Amino acid sequence: MNKFTNSRSFDSHPIAMTKRRQWTAIPGLLALAIGAVMLSAYSGASSSQHGSPVQPIAFPHTVHVQKLGMNCLYCHNAANKSMDPGLPAVSTCIGCHNMIGPQRPASDLGPARTSAEIQKLYKFADVAGMGAGMGANAKPIPWVRIHKLPEYVHFPHTRHINAGVTCQTCHGQIQKMDRVYQYATLNMGWCVSCHVNGYSPKEGLEAAGYADQPTSATLAAAPGGSAAPVALATGERKKARYDCANCHY
Amino acid sequence: MAATATPLRDGERPNIASAAVRFPAVRDYDQVDREIGGTLGPSLGWFAALGIAILCMLVGASAWVYQIREGLGVAGFQPPVMWAVYITTFVFWVGIGHAGTLISAILYLFRAGFRTSIYRVSEAMTVFAVMTAGLFPILHLGRPWKFFYLIPYPNWRLIWPNPKSPLVWDVFAILTYLTISSTFLYVGLIPDIAILRDREKNPIRKAIYAQLALGWRNSDREWRHFTRAYLFLAAFATPLVLSVHSVVSFDFAMALTPGWHATIFPPYFVAGAIFSGIGMVFTIVIPLRKFFHLEHYITLNDLDAAAKLCLFTSTVVGLAYVTEFQIAWMSGNRFEIDYFWNRVFGQWAWAAWIMLICNCVLPLSLWSQKLRRNPTWLFMLSLTINLGMWFERFVIIVPSLAHEFEPWQWGTYRPTFIDYSILLGSFGWFFMWFLLFIRQLPVMAMSEIKEIIPPRMRFAHAGLEHDLTEGTVYPDDTGAPH
């Protein structure tokens, strides 16, 4: 009797008085969107962490540091006096390796063997053979960079080394790495956490391989010298400035 | 069947929102559905308009892409004028947004009758204006891709935005405003979308409407919570409107710059925002009621009432202008005096005079009832108001920066085609959304209009009849239904 009047866009039509509808989960979509935003916000916190590129020469830190006990500063000789840690010049490598050649004699307990890596070094350095100096066609070794802070971060290695921060604190246990990888996230929160909460000399020394009962002798040998035992004794964490302009300028 | 002639309830006033007959030419619910529903769906003219809007938007978008690529230098910034057309346009659009919330929320609380027919358009205008305005703070950044630095979220840098900065207040205020006003718009739309859902035959459109209607059934339970929530939303939106433009004004008032550093700014900006917003409402609504043949919904009474509001805010803004000069004069502060002298007689005097004439002089015509009820005049006036209010922000921003403390660094500003393109693009962006809106969703709150028009009665009651015929009806105000 009372039908809907006709309109231009909607014709009246018989509709069953009951219609079953399914309502989809709009809230679900919303949650999905929020999740995506949060995910993207946190991604990129450290994209380069654990990066471990193949180097032109598979330099074994394990052998040089762990086995031979070389000091980091022997090769990275500017680390305690410059912003930059310094890379060993090719002549530094050759300084030892013109005595330690690719054909390594039987030594210690190991057999005589050939090192392909030292061959490569000789090729770069244009060394004719054992005992010879660098040749005229020597080329620098194009090491692949692993630890890279953005250009706007000024990181003074000297301040950290002289404050007794061990290399391993940031670079991980290099002495155990066959191939070096980026140990820390190197993101800003990581830097700042240490600056605010403080550096523990004890943990640093443990990472550096002085884990078992640091003695005064090992402590004195550790970077940072005499400052370390004091901090260690008091158990104090050394806090640093976290003012923005300390790193960003 | 006990056909007794008893009243519905004893001693209760029948439920009619306004005592006046708002829509003499609207007879029943079906007519509402038919006529307002009839505005939906594309048409050739609409496609043309949408095409133009999208084109303008694309011009602005390409300009923006180019600007991001090359750097902000492609725009006309000339230090010390570090903010110019972009921030001007930002404040302009935020201001536009305010009238919508004023109409939909504040007038709702005040039960102003003329609100019903224009509030949906205004609220949509608010959302799209804020969406447009919201682009500009990002757009004017030197490094827009770092915009997220302004948002407080836990991050691996362990640093946070500066909560003392007015720009962070802006972020909070604009995001809140966008969220609340779009929620407000959407909540109000739900019953109307349900109507569309129930009437739509095209299965795809029907499915979309069905999703958007969230299963609304018009049940008494729904309406009960709905009306209450709607009231509280309106109650929240009211101070929000005042706060948002106060916060925007803090961008200037918190600064030291002569011409900016003034305590009068928050009320001045709020009044200006409402003024400009009503101007934009006229700009939108007057053509809309013509093209959609909705003269009997958006009646001349409505326009008249809105025009009075417009006149009122115009005088408030005018008072603020005068006060600024007076304060500068009486401060004895040379920086202030120099600046305000420069404002009206200096390099940018023309802009200041455009502002004064459009915002303070021309709206005085609204003292005349005849002009208030003349849609053509209102439309033309609204265009000058838009222009004048844009220039108000321009006058506040550019000449102030160009004439600051340090005379050695006094400067000027010349916009480039990039500034113009992005300004054009903002209009394209706004109207693109607006045009998409008006053909997909009802431009008037159908369920609210139904609330006002008398429901069909089986038995006519004396009291009811009386109410239905009360109120003044202007003879030229009846626009027949089509």
Next chain:
Amino acid sequence: MQGVLGAFNEIDAAVHAIEDLKKDRFGDITVFTPTPRHEFEHVMKHPPSKVRIVTLIFGLCGVTFGYWIPVWISDYWPIIVGGKAVAAWVPFTILGFEVMVLIGGLATVFAMFAMAHIPRLTTTVGYDARFSGGQFGVWVVTDPDRADQAMTVLKQHGAAEVRRER
């Protein structure tokens, strides 16, 4: 759910039908109305909406949170700008207010959704598309044995259409 649905063209008819149904002790009645009418509210005699309590609670939570964010941020990494105190209360009021509105407003809407049971994730019985247009609907949940009685009441009051749902 089983029940009887009546569609009315006239509001007073629907109201009277409800009154009579209530007299007949039909407890579970739902009204579908294209627009909120006080007539139905009065006849249904529902208590006021609880939305306002949610609004109050979340508004207060919002203002607290809105103050807390900037205070915490400022104190977390103290940085002095413009010689101002690290935790400056006055400007933080703005953030407190905005967050109050944001959280309070959203909470209100979600409360409304929750209380009005939307979005409805279940199937709906007893609704008709006409009820968003021009007709009023009265849906009575009833046992099959009393359905006829309800239908009679509805018809008696001039329902345009009455049907049983199951």
Next chain:
Amino acid sequence: MTQDTTTSGVKRREFLKVLGASSAAIAAVGCSEPTGKLIPYLVSPDETVPGVSTYYATTCRECSAACGMIAETRDGRAIKLEGNPEHPLNHGALCARGQSALQGLYNPDRLRVPMVNEGGTWKPITWDDAVARLAQALGGARGKGGVFINQHESGSFPRFLDGWLAGYGFEPHLSVDFEADSAAIEANRRTYGVAWPALSFSDAKLIISFGADFLDGWGASVPQQLDFADARAKLDGAPRFVYVGPRRSLTGLNADEWIACKPGSELAIANAFAGKGSIQQAATESGVDAAQLQRIASEIGASKPVLALSGVGGADALEVALAVAAINQAGGAVGATIKPAQAITSFDGMTTTAELLGQVERMRAGQVGIAFVRGTDPAHYLPRAIKFAEAFAKVPVRVSFSSYPDETTELCNLVIPDLHALESWGDAAPIRGTISLQQPAMDPVYPTIKGGTADFLIAVAKKDAALASRYSVDSYRTWLIAAFPGGAPALATALPHGIANGSMGGAAAAAARPAAPATITVQPKGTGEGDFFLITYPSPLLGAGRGANKPWLQELPDPVTKICWSSWVEIHPETAERLGIDRGDFLDVKTSNGTIRAPAFPYLGVHKDAIAIPSGQGHRSQAKLAPFEPKHHDASQVQWGYGRYARDVGVNVFDVLPASTNAAGGFAWTVTKASISKTGDNRILPSTEGSARQHGRGIAQAMNASDLTNPPRPEEKEVLPGDASHEFLPGLRSPVAADAQGELGAPTAQDQGTHKGLYDPNDPRGMTRRRWAMTIDLARCTGCSACVTACYAENNIPTVGAYWQVASIWAESRPGLNIERGREMNWIRLERYFEGNLDGKFGVDFETRFVPMLCQHCGNAPCEPVCPVYATYHSPDGLNVQVYNRCVGTRYCSNNCPYKVRYFNWFGYGEADRKQYAFPEPLNWQLNPDVTVRGKGVMEKCSFCVQRIREAENRAALEHRDLVPNEFTTACAQACPSRAITWGDAADPNWTVAQLAHDRRAYHVFEELNTYTAVVYLKKVNHPAAGAPAPRA
């Protein structure tokens, strides 16, 4: 980590890549693999530590004066030049031109290989080929006359060169310094017996300069400026300074009184002052009020000793100079303010322009078989009337030793690019009895250049059997060591100091050149037609054109007009108004020799009957090259016309000058009349000047000298522009206003809610202990702008004025466009405010105040709270820090900065792949690795050289000590040749800055804004004449 474009462009750490010093340096720096490579040294150099600077003492060769320089090198590259504090001439100061030598070294348009012009096209050849070709040409040219035109320099190279020329039977070379004042030199010779006696400004009671622009480049400007500033800063008995001349140069603007005489009337005034003419006649001739002249004349009589200097540009320069010498002799100057015994020998052995012109006539006559040009560009600066190119073309073999594609080089047919002074060995003799040593600070930028000119000449001589025996040395270095008194061991001792006593053998060869043919007519003053005298003068920055290819100097606003990247015509505002000429109207300036077109600059300091145009711009290429476009730039294409930064910028004023010389043989700059006409074109001048007036805002404050000796009076306080009755908080007007963390971070300071974290005075990290601050003594500042260039060099500030550094699409493009738009990036800028003569009437004197304006490092910085992301904040040690990588570019901080010292990267000036890139290879080698290169969209500003603070702190920590007072300073303070800037820790009374801040002249700019600035200005001191009212603000 996400990549950040802030620092794209030159990667700071890419410097590591070129550790392999000389070899493959160019190849390595350009490439940037996504992974990044670390390239080690082959052999580690002994004295360098990567990442730590090495410093070399050397000598500046940018002008004849030969100041001592320290070149800072990092990882094998020179990155900064500073004055050598041990050097007796400049005592550690260095002017803008000297500092810009780096951009000569790294100029992207430097010629990289020897080239030969065959049939109009240039062909690169090898060094050895070049040697062979020249040797062959010399064989043919023997006996046909050879002319070697060399940029004048002192030291042993002239002797070496003359010896080489003699070997081929050529005359001694021409040692040309076009900007030098031959008249003054000649007058000095005649009067005092030396070319340039030492001038002592601080011993003078009155300084009177007749057009002698001793702060602009006349004479040895750096030592003169040092001494002048010392003189003016004396609280008691500071000399008054009167400037006589038709145009107020930078020197003139520093004068207390300007006698604006007509051009060419200086002689009458000088004679009158010397008692050889009447005051009345001088007044008539000069148009100056006789009473004023009389007052000065009696002042001269009363103030002994005086110091009178002459440097006029007219044809009567020698006569004026001799008359001025008479004033000096009468005024007791000799021995007191003019010290012939401590002669400056930089100008000894210089040839005059007349001699040069004589040689040009010989060329025209076909009497020259071979011509050499080195370091000088006669085709640019010789007036076009001479038709140098025409004459030069008649020389069959034309050899250039220029490093740059300048106009003369383009006319040559063989080019052997010289090494830059920073790459080669040499010496100079700036002061009698001293040797200033020049040593390479780095390996050559282009290894294709195997040696300097001297090395090349040795190689050529070895090809000649007759000469080979005389040139047994392998290089010029060996020759120098042999000539050095004491030989190699003494040299090794002297090199770290850059200076030695003694002499490198005999004096420069006597001028045994044939007398110039008498073909040059010396024009009487004021010839030609026109209403205006055309005053021309060497630009204090670009000289006669030499500086134009260095973007730092192009971008550095002229100290007087503040215009850069352009030429201009100075015209008095009264005249301009009369003729309806507005600022920026293009004028055609017409003389009998031609017409040039340049925009007008109404300038109070020029005579109303004169117009003034500087030299230096207007470099052109014969080849009509297309405008430089970085995107399509082919590195092998030579940018003739003196390189991309100089070509087609402005106009060459020498185009309209007649070829006239004064009686001393010097070039007469101001001799012709000109007429001007408006062309109807107008442009906004590329000037950094907003308003030249302070509008009473107390930015540059001044006081009278007489007030200094009186106790302070309340009215000494300047009227502040804000609320006059404003009561200042205690702490303001203090030396350095209180800091955010309290009164200079004292632990007793009240906590205003600011004692948190590092800001806590009791924090063990102790950052609050320091409050870095600066004082700027306006009594010393002369406005020379050396600090600006120092800042550009230290802080990697991009230059933005080149015409391609604009948008890509539909963009206007002209030199200085970004400057027109106020987009210059000078972290420190020199504001030049005029005081008095508001109406711009001629004849009313005015005062000039120079204010170096930089970030004030406010304690309550308005910029800080508005930044939404904490990109700028107040650091616990008192810096207003800008964190580039945090900046999102809202620019709100700049809006809120009352001092307007924040600069925005509108384009990617620091991004190598952009056309707006400011450091095209190899200019980027200069970039300071300690300072981030900013990408587009970030704000930047003065950082108080925070990198130097951190470096000093790191060094102190390494040495387990605290910072030593005055241990280091900022780049601007270091460079300032007036010693006007002092910087340091204001919280520690042992730093000089803490003491200076207590000076009674101290004030803060915009103190009423309660910004609590860390920069303290000391008021300028005026010396008004007794009876003459001093202009006041």
